[in-house]
Amino acid sequence: MVGQAVRDGRLIPQPCEKCGASPTHAHHDDYSKPLDVRWLCPVHHAEHHHAAIDSPEIVAALGFSLTQDEATVPG
Numbered sequence: 833m834v835g836q837a838v839r840d841g842r843l844i845p846q847p848c849e850k851c852g853a854s855p856t857h858a859h860h861d862d863y864s865k866p867l868d869v870r871w872l873c874p875v876h877h878a879e880h881h882h883a884a885i886d887s888p889e890i891v892a893a894l895g896f897s898l899t900q901d902e903a904t905v906p907g
């Protein structure tokens with residue numbers, strides 16, 4: 833959904849709101865508002881979800897591109 837919105841130009845990917853890194857993930861605080869996202873780099877995205885930095889989750893997250901919808905990421 834986010835990936836489609838990015839391709840359509842409805843969502844413009846932004847640098848990480850915490851550190852300015854890119855590429856970023858589109859993080860949803862509220863999935864009922866699919867276009868209401870926060871842009872977080874993989875590290876800060878995982879941190880936001882309270883994942884350990886060396887957990888399989890963050891390792892997996894580092895492989896994701898911003899064109900993938902967050903729905904593919906657990907949590």
Ligand SMILES: [Zn+2]
Pocket residue numbers: 848849850851852853872873874875876877
């Ligand atoms: Zn960051």
Ligand SMILES: [Zn+2]
Pocket residue numbers: 858859860877880881902907
């Ligand atoms: Zn998230």
